[in-house]
Amino acid sequence: MTSVRTLLAVTSVHQWSLSQMDVKNAFLNGDLFEEVYMVPHPGVLHNPEEVCRLRKALYGLKQAPRAWFEKFSTVIGSLGFQSNAHDPALFVRSTFIGRILLLLYVDDMILTSDDLDGITQLKLALHDRFEMKDLGPLRYFLVIEVASSPKDYLLSQSKYAADVLQKACITDTRVANTPLELNVRYSPSDGTPLDDPTLYRTIVGSLVYLTITCPDIAYVVHIVSQFISSPTTLHWAAVICILRYLRGMLFQSLLLPSTSTLELRAFSDASWVGDPFDRKSTTGYCIFLSDALISWKSKKQ
Structure with missing residues (x-):
């Protein structure tokens, strides 16, 4: 997800066009x-001892994603794109006008560039090779809501957060x-063990994904994630x-503002033996692309 935020931050600064496509x-x-049989x-009529040899990948096959x-x-390499060394799913091509960036996540992709004709030609070329759907300007990507203006991009997971609240069955409005x-x-010994930890694990897993746009809960989600194996009432x-x-x-x-430069800044800190039980420290860091926060983490050493 760091690549998504970084891509949007760069796009906002340069005020490039931004669109989304989906591969069916x-x-x-x-x-x-390799030889794979099923x-x-x-x-299908067949003798009991007969099996099928696959010529193409199928859903459910371990080799299918790879x-x-x-x-x-x-295919994208034949169109002149090169994979980024730090993120293999980010593909870049330089043109006479500018640069085209394509970020792939399974079957969804984000396209951005200052070369509008290059974007159009790329979409046509991909349509020739795959069955694709042009989703237009980026609005919703992996439950991340994207709103844009001439000055900035806004990333939010408000709908996802509301679904998590509903899933937790919290009835009051406090x-x-x-x-x-x-x-x-x-x-780990605080409180009484939960009779069924399923809901705890489900909610904590959802909160981990929510940290994509909520850096302010990264540390506390790190804390409650430590008790995922045997949560108690106090942890809940x-x-x-x-x-x-x-x-x-x-x-x-x-x-993610557009009125900024592409200066990269990083900040980090650590607690000194912050955990009184295992005597380990917790490290936290955040990385800014000018004024845009693009990466962060809280992790026990």
């Missing part, structure tokens, strides 16, 4: 170079000013506090 039945385009479909990416990489109580410390209370904080911040967005 992407995994069916992959070519198989039991014939029940509706085969699809290799096929797409070959909100919290902070996602975690001040100076609180949690240990901490999760409820995070959810009530999110309810009060539901419609806040991550701003």
Whole structure:
């Protein structure tokens, strides 16, 4: 997701066009170079000892994602694009007018460039090789809502956050000013073990994905994630506090302004033996592309 935020930040600064495309039945385009056999479909007449040899990848096949990416990489490479060294799913091509960037995520892709004719030609070339759908200007990508203006981009997961709140079955409307109580410390032995930890694990997993646009909960989500194997009532209370904080911040967005430079800045800090139980430190960092926050993490050393 860092690549998505970085791409949007660069696009905002240069005020390039931004569009989205979708590949239909992407995994069916992959070519198989090894022998793979499968039991014939029940509706196909065959002898009991007969099996089918696959010529193309199918959904559910372990090799399908790799085969699809290799096929797409070959096609996009034939169009003059090169894969980025730091993110193989980011493809770049320089033209006489400017530069075209394509970011692929399974069967979804984001296109941006200052070369409008180059974008049009690229879409036509991809349509010739794959069955694709042009989704127009980028508005929604992997449950991330994207709003744009001539001056900035706004990234939000408000709908996703509302779904998480509904999934947690919180009936009251109370909100919290902070996602975690001040100076609180949690240990694996705190509280009573939950009878069924399924909901705890589901909500915490959803919160991890929500940190894509909510850097302010990265640390607290890191805390509650440590007890995913055997959560207790006290740990669940901490999760409820995070959810009530999110309810009060539901419609806040991550701003990627255009009135900035492409200067890269990074900040980091660490607690000194911050965990009183295992004596480990927690490291946090954030990276800015000028005024745009594009990457962050909180992680125990």
